[in-house]
Each structure stands twice: as C-alpha cells, then as structure tokens.
Amino acid sequence: MAAITTSPDHVHGHENVDPNVSYLEASKGIGNWLVTLDHKRIGVMYLISVAIAFALGGVFALLVRAELFTQGKTLMDANTYNKMFSLHGVVMVFLFIIPSIPAALGNIMLPIQLGTKDVAFPRLNLLSLYVYVFGACFGVYSMINGGVDTGWTFYTPYSSSDPAHGGIGSASSVIPMTLAAFIMGFSSILTGVNFIATVHKMRAPGLTWRRLTLFTWALYATSIIQVLATPVLAITLLLLTMERFLGLGIFDPRLGGDPVLYQHFFWFYSHPAVYIMIVPGMGVVSEIIATFSRREPVGYMAIAVSSLGLALLGFLVWGHHLFVAGMSEYATMVFSALTFLVAIPSGVKVFNWVATLYKGSISLQSPMLWALSFLFLFTIGGLTGLFLGMLAVDVHLHDTYFVVAHFHYVMVGGTVMGFMGGLHYWWPKFTGKMYAEGPARLGWFVVFVGFNLTFLVQFVLGSRGMPRRYYDYLPQYELLHQISTVGSWVLGLGFLIVGVNLLQSLSKGKPAPRNPWGSAALEWMTPTPPPLYNFVRDPVLTRGQYDYHLASDDELYDGFDDPMFPSRRGHLAEGKAHG
C-alpha cells in the first residue's frame, strides 16, 4: 500500500477499535445496527430499504403491464389501474431511485473514497435514514388506505380538489402520500448537506479536488441539487395539502387559483430531481469504466465539471414539461433553447467514456456489462430527449408513450443500470463475498433484453399517438402493447436472477479479496470488508486514484482474480508466498 497510504509518521490508531475486525463483525445484533453511526451500516440499511421499494414498485409495474396486455379489462378496473401506475411512479421515484445511489451506495463508499473515517455528521446521517423510513410509513399508510390515483406528479386541480368537500378531483388518499414525499424530502436534504460538508472538510491528506473520484464529484453535484431543489417540492406539496384539506385557493381555479402555477412549482423541483437520479449513475459508470479499462477516464475534469454543469442547467429547464400546458410562445422558445444546452454536458460525458475505452485494457466482467449498457441505453435516452426538446415534435409526442419510453431509457437504462453496476462493483468490498459471475452475467443479459423489448416498442406506440396513463386503448395499439408486456416479464425475470444471485453469495459466496478488480482507487486499498473506521491507518495520497501507471503491483494485484488475465494468478500466489 506504499503509494497511496500512510508513512509511519502519519499513523495514529483509532481508540478502542481493532483495525483487523471488519465493520460487519465489530458489533453484533440488530439493536447495534439500528443505533449505529457507521456510514457503511447506514448505507446497507438504506440498500435494504431501497431494494424493498424497488421490488414493490416493480410489482406495480408488472401489474400495469399485465392489465395492458389486452384491450379493455384484463385484470382490474379503471380505478385500480390508475392507482397501480400512480403507485409505481411514486414508489419508484421517491422511495427507490432518489435514495438509491446517493443514500445507499454513496453512504457506503463516499467516506472510503475520501479516505476518512465517516461522513461529517454521522448522527445526522442516521437521522436521514429514520426520516426516510418515517416518510415511507406515510406512503405505506396511504397505500393501505386505498392508494393514490393522481400519477406521481399530483397535478392540480385533480389532486387538490377533494370530492368529500364538494370538489371535482380525486377521492383517493392524496394527503398521506404527499406528506410521505414531503417528509422524505428532508431525508434527501440532510444527506445532501452531510455529503457536501464531508467532501469539503474530510478529505484525506493528499486528496486534492483534482484527485477526487468521479463518483465523489457526481455525489457532490447531486447533493447541491438535493439541498437547493427539494425545499421547493416541500413548499409545493404543503400548498397542495393546504388547498385539499383547508380549501385554501392556490392552484384550483374554482377557488381563485392557477393550476399551471402548480406545474411550474412541481417541475422546478422535479426536473432537477431527474439529475438527482441520473448524475450519481454517471458517477458509478465513470468508476467502473476506469477500473475495467485500467485507465484514467479521458477528460477527467470535463466529466467532473459536466456533472456540476448538469446540476446547474437542471434548474433552468423545468418549463419543457409545460410546452403544451399554457405557456406563452416566448417562454416556450426560451425553455426549448435552454433544454438543448443539457445535451452538451451529457454528450461530453458519453464521448469521454467511449474515448476511455480507446487503448485501454478492457475486461467484460459483470459490473462493466452494466456500465456499457448504461452507455448504450443512455445514448438512446438522451437522443430521444432531443426529439422532445424540438418544439414542433414535442407538441405531437408530449404525454404519449414516447415520453414514457424516453424517461425509462434514462431512469432505468441509465440510473438503474448504473445502480446495478455499482452494486456488483462494490458488493465484494462491503459484503466481503464474491457473487457467482456466470449467473451475474446471465441476469444482466436477461435484464438488457427484457428492458429493450419492453420500452423500444413504446417509442413507436407514442409516435403513433398512444397517450400515457391509459387504462384502455384503441385496437391498433394492441400488438405493440403485448410485445411490451412480454418484455416486462423478461425484465422481471432478469432482476429476479440478479437478486437471487447476490443474496446467495452472502451464504455461499467465496470470501472477497482486497482488490478483486485490480482497481487503483482508494476504496480497494483497505481490507475487505473494511474495518469500522474504514482504514487500518489513515491514508495519505501520493498519487491520483486512477493513476494505474503509478500504482504498485502490490496495490493492484492483491486478490486480482481476472479470468481473462490468468498469468496474474501465478503472480498472486507468488506474492502471497512472499507475504
């Protein structure tokens, strides 16, 4: 560990902590986990929570697709269907995708990648988790109470005009669900504040801003959005609740309000929130591509700055959700122009990732497969975003399945692929177990095929005029709907394979070595699984985290078990013999 960690004069041990005991073994019992201040344990608990949410949201998605298998009624009535797609959206957005990478993988890896013991405010970190769980309880209460049928966007006046008080809108359990999103917003803000402080104040000696990992840069950019945008959502949802509960006229024209105002408020948060979802995924992909190409990402600073650029631009483009909603032509023009600017930082990232492969030493292990499919699917998701930025085309495509397909290519093809890649990439590090590579690749393949089968046809459905959120449809759309539904079964099967394989590794997996992928980054320089305070000795960086040409063989090849690099096994055995 010569080049990256400490020389003896930097050693000062952590009191009462045995550096040879991993964080998983440091203390036992569920009680110890529930009050832990360790960022890795909090991250693992987040991971369990978002995995449950993902499964729940996935079941809702499968039910939605199943209902659409035939024209007319297939399984459920219209009201139930409307609740299913609404709950799918609410659960996936607020309970799964927003906390998925930052709060789960970010919590586990960020302090290690910074070479520090924990986040800046460990108690606040635990509070974030409990606020999230508290908010989720409201969501579950709403579901037990009948759920919501407003879509995840809660558009007014449908959401805010309660028939129980003489209104004309939804009779479903709207208030508990908006409160759930309101409360979970605080969790998001607290995590954001914590991460910003951690990146600014807790970096290890030698870890300059230019040596941060791109995952850290991505989390930093995401945290800025979380802190700045989430309060607007909180205010909006509170106003909605007050209108529904107290009859305060803000959005409902029958009470003197303006429904388009709600859309401006909502998307002022929810468009930046799209970048809360995708930017961390981009960070994960940068890590994986670097490791499995054994090369510093081309345009490191360009990728880092483009994360910040996306965070900034994300605040200026909310109006593109309102092109047909009643904005002036002038506002429409400005928002279209600003929307196109998003293509620049996104494009810069994609070009840099592809260029990183050039003259690399590329291994196609399962994390890399997820990362490469991110690259392909995000390219499609991004380019179809250009269709929607072009005003004339958006008028036709707005609120059709084209939009549904577009954002699933970005959110699932992008973020979920990134999340799965990150999960497979860091799984050995934080669980201490290797999963079986064969089933991991199979799971990836089935997901990839299922995903494209489900969503590629939805572009055509949309451009041919099929509106979204439709319980029933015209006969000409049936075939494409059926292909999409069959695709959803394949997709579901793929995630099942992935989940089972990962869970099986916990009991049956081989112990993971320190650095199974041969990465030069800091988190792979500490034992697997890491000790309670992450490092045996406080690290000092004398090289960058992607400097493969400067990293020593000991750093790179301790446990490196690449099936495509057989001769290294000999080297390893030799090294072990010497050690």
Add this chain to the structure above:
Amino acid sequence: MIGMVAIQPQRSNWQLPPAMSDTAAPVDSTYSFIFWFSVVFTVLITGLMIRFLVKYRRREGVKAEPTGHFNRLEIAWTVLPTLFIGVLFHVGFSAYIRNATAAEGATEIRVRGKKWNWEFEYPSGDRVPGELTLEKGRPYKLILSSEDVLHSFFVPEFRLKRDAVPGQYSFITFTPTVAGNAQVLCAEFCGTSHSAMLASVKVLEPNDYQEFVKTLGKCTGTPEECRPEKWGESLFVKNACPTCHGAGGSGMLAGSKTPGPKLAGIYNTMQPLATGTSVMADENYLRESILRPNAKIVAGYNTVQMPAFVLKDDQLDAIIAYLKSLK
C-alpha cells in the same frame, strides 16, 4: 346523406399516423430530421464502443496506455454539438411557430373538456358532443377550455396537442387537408375514465359539409331512427353518458360498477337523495338532473361530480323519452 366519406389513402409510415392537416407536414419533416440525426449518432457511438471493446480487450502482457490530455478533442466535442443543437433548436422552433400562428379569418369552434367527454360548439351556437365535423381546406381556430380538471386535446393525425385548463382558454389552429376520419384523445390524466375520453373528427369535402351544417342540432337519420326514444339513445351515447352510467343506463361497464348511478328503471320511482330525503324520478327530475346535475344528488354519489349539459329542448325531450323506455 352526409358523413359518407371514403377513407382516402394517406401518407403514413411505421412511426407516425396518417397526416390530415397542414400542421402535420412541418412536424413530420422535423421528426424525420431528428430521427436520422439520432440514428447516425447512436450508430457512431455504439460502433466505436464495440470496436474499442474488441480491439482493446484485455490481453496478457498488454497494459493500458496512460491517459494523456486531449484539449483539442475536448473542445471539438463541446463546440460541435453546440452547433448541432443550435440547428435542432432552429428547426424545431420554426415549425412550432408556423403551426402556432392562426390563418386570417379562421372559423372558431369552442371545445370544452369535461369528465369524460368533449363538447364542440359551432359558430351557430349548436353544441355537439363526441364528434367534431370539419370542412376540408377551411382554416380553423379551436378555443379550448375545461369545466373541471385538466384535460389535453390531442389529434395525432393533425400532430396537435394542447391542454384544456380550467379557468383559462388555450388555442389550436390548423387547416384540414384530407377528408376522412381522425381521432381526438385526452392526453392529460383526468381521473377514472381518462382513457375513454375520446371523440371522433370527420373532415368532409365542402359539398358534404354544407349538407352537414343544415342538419346541425337536428336528427339526421331515417324516420325510424328519429323516433324520440331512438334519437334519445343516440344522443345518450354521443354525450358519453354510458361512460358513467353504463350501456343502456345499466350502471355497469366491462363488468365493473360505473362512477354514476344506474338509470334503467328509475322512471316513476322514488329515489333516495344524499340529503336523506327522496324525490320522485319524473320528467322534471330527469330534466333537472341533466341541466343542473348537482341540484339533487342520489344517495351514495355525493363524491361524484357530473358536468352540466346544455341541450336544445327537443334533444332533452328525446333523451328523457329514451330514459323512460329503459327497463
């Protein structure tokens, strides 16, 4: 005879529905431009990616080349896309502005969205639900409004969409160029029967359109079809009453209970009201319930909001005759 429109062969491809108005061509050419632009970039990026994956796959003894600095490359792939998106913005915006500008002397039609049907009001003041009849070659300006929640008026064949927002007006302008049938869909989620909020568009040749105008608001069928109960039945369907009251007022739709109460067999019976009293369902009650639906609400339906309907007296008489005939 009106409405006898032969479906003409229309330009259509696997991605887009037939084009039936002057607003479709600018959208289609823009769509095709961005489609091929995207195809080229997808192939380029994926092709390079696959080539690198093959060429630089990990091999024994071959190390990755350390990454250098490529400032010119970085500048190139920042500046070039900036130029590209400038072009894309321009193409999309010019087509949009062209379609957003109304022709001189356009005929104005009021379009009202309400849960869950569309109502069209012609310059003569006649209101027709569920069916919009237009003259080929005549410029139109649709004035959209909503009586309850958000709706969105979407005609794929015209490539046009605009939200109907309660409390304000919005506009769509176009000239139909092809005679035939098109489809109105609601594109903004509006509750239980959102996906049933459809209407048909008929574009007629000028001669047929003159015939249509003469019959606006009147029964147009054979004497048998124009018997009050029969005409009432067709008005019941066109006004989308079955969406909430079921086919034939049965209170059932596709095996589920409808949002509104059953109507068959209620004539001349006592109906319990939400207020706890009862009312005799006679002609006057039926008439009031169509014109002012919230005056007397049937017990159990006080959370359902039926929109008010504006109909001519003979139309009302026909619908009441039909309701009386339902058993």
